[in-house]
Amino acid sequence: MGIPQSHRSARVIDLEAMRQRQLARRRLVRLSPELDNLEMVYRLASDADTLYGMPLLAWGLQEDGEVVGLVPWMEALTPCHRLDDAEHGHFIGYRDPETEELFEEAPEHKVLELEHAAAYFDYEETDETTLIQQLPETQGTHALCMDESDAPWQLKQVFGWRLYSDGTVEALLADERLIETTPILPGDPCLYPGHSRHRVVYFFQRQIANRIRHEDPTTLEALALMVMPDSDVDAQAD
Secondary structure, three states: OOOOHHHHHHOOOOOHHHHHHHHHHHOOEEEOOOOOOOOEEEEEOEEEEEEEEEEEOOOEOOOOOEEEEEEOOOEEEEEEOOEEEEEEEEEEEEEOOOOOOEOOOOHHHHHHHHHHHHOOOOOOEEEEEEEEEEEEEOOEEEEEEEEOOOOOOOOEEEOEEEEEOOOOOEEEEEEEHHHOOOOOOOOOEEEEEEEOEEEEEEEEEEEHHHHHOOOHHHHHHHHHHHOHHHHHHHHHHO
C-alpha cells in the first residue's frame, strides 16, 4: 500500500533570506577597546607546532549577544573566531600574557561592560546607516591603500575606528591636506573612512608597517604576493 500524499503545499525555504538573518544576528552593535594587553592566539598551517599571538584591538558585542575579540586582519576589523584559514591563520583562543592563561570566551568583565553600554546607548533604528560609535586607535595600526591597479599604493596610519548602525566598522585615515591641528583625534575633519576613497585597504601592525616604509626586501616580496592578483604575479615571474 502506498503512502498517502499530504494535501499541504510544499514549503519553500529561502536560503538567501535565512543567510541574511544569520548575518544580521552577528552584526556588531557595540565596541569596547582592549586596554589590558589581552591577545588573540592563532596557528599557521606552515608551522602547526607554533602558536602566534596578536594584540586585541577591541571587543565587540554582536546582536545575538555574543562578545567577540576583534583584530585588524587583512581588509577588516575582524572577529577572531572567523579566522579559519590554514594559510593566513586559524584562531585558537585568547591569552592573557601576564598569567599566560588561554581561554576561549570573552572575559566576564568585558561582557558586562558591553551589555550595559549597549543597553544605555540604545539607539532607535532608522532606514539610513548612521554612526553609532568611534574608538581611538591604540596600537599603531597602518593601512595599505590601493585605488586603480596602475596607481601607486599609499601606506597610511589609522587614527580611529567607526562603528555604523549596519554593523560595519571603518578605519579612519587622514587627508594630509586637511590637517590643521595635531595630534589627530577621532572626530577631526581631516579624517575619512578608508573604503570611502580607496578600493582596497589592507591592515598591518606597526612593526610590519615600519618594515614596508623602510622597504625591507623580504617584507615587500611577501606583500606583493599577498596583494597582487595571481595573474600579475605569474606575468612578472615570466
